[in-house]
Amino acid sequence: NAGVTQTPKFQVLKTGQSMTLQCAQDMNHNSMYWYRQDPGMGLRLIYYSASEGTTDKGEVPNGYNVSRLNKREFSLRLESAAPSQTSVYFCASSERQNNQPQHFGDGTRLSIL
Amino acid sequence: AQSVTQLDSHVSVSEGTPVLLRCNYSSSYSPSLFWYVQHPNKGLQLLLKYTSAATLVKGINGFEAEFKKSETSFHLTKPSAHMSDAAEYFCVVSDPGTYKYIFGTGTRLKVLA
Numbered sequence: 645n646a647g648v649t650q651t652p653k654f655q656v657l658k659t660g661q662s663m664t665l666q667c668a669q670d671m672n673h674n675s676m677y678w679y680r681q682d683p684g685m686g687l688r689l690i691y692y693s694a695s696e697g698t699t700d701k702g703e704v705p706n707g708y709n710v711s712r713l714n715k716r717e718f719s720l721r722l723e724s725a726a727p728s729q730t731s732v733y734f735c736a737s738s739e740r741q742n743n744q745p746q747h748f749g750d751g752t753r754l755s756i757l
Numbered sequence: 758a759q760s761v762t763q764l765d766s767h768v769s770v771s772e773g774t775p776v777l778l779r780c781n782y783s784s785s786y787s788p789s790l791f792w793y794v795q796h797p798n799k800g801l802q803l804l805l806k807y808t809s810a811a812t813l814v815k816g817i818n819g820f821e822a823e824f825k826k827s828e829t830s831f832h833l834t835k836p837s838a839h840m841s842d843a844a845e846y847f848c849v850v851s852d853p854g855t856y857k858y859i860f861g862t863g864t865r866l867k868v869l870a
Contacts, residue, residue: 677858686860739857746803
């Protein structure tokens with residue numbers, strides 16, 4: 645019963661490097677989300693995909709790109725990492741109805757030096 | 758636009774005493790509201806949800822919340838705190854039509870022995 649799986653769990657990058665964070669869900673959910681969590685700021689939405697084939701910007705999209713590869717997978721890419729992107733990144737999924745809760749992965753802890 | 762305000766960033770209680778975590782919301786629609794808990798280095802776990810059925814909602818681990826439309830509040834309570842309740846708690850409101858969820862900035866609960 646995996647739910648939402650994120651890889652990797654930890655990563656250290658140098659400024660300017662690129663990387664892709666992977667997320668997969670096995671609950672047949674239509675909607676998927678990427679958040680970043682910083683101390684005292686709660687979770688801020690980076691990008692989301694309301695359904696397969698669509699993606700939309702959230703609150704803090706600059707410096708990120710996403711791909712909804714299929715219904716199960718939603719990846720987040722940092723093209724040129726910056727120290728300001730040091731954060732904990734969470735992927736979530738939900739049914740495409742707002743009265744349904746989100747299900748979260750365990751997060752990716754990303755440090756950029 | 759939807760918004761959520763968690764009124765306390767930190768709450769400390771003694772083990773065995775009641776817990777009250779406060780949340781006010783703003784919504785142009787009949788809202789769906791959620792409380793999540795996050796233990797250290799973990800993802801977010803759903804505690805309970807309100808979706809316009811009963812105004813008193815019971816969740817996991819003895820938590821409950823009451824939806825009060827007149828006060829635009831959705832406070833989280835528990836009659837008797839346990840050491841394992843020490844965590845961060847997030848109040849969330851859904852944004853109908855956009856499939857987005859708006860997070861409060863979190864309340865860190867400390868339970869004293």
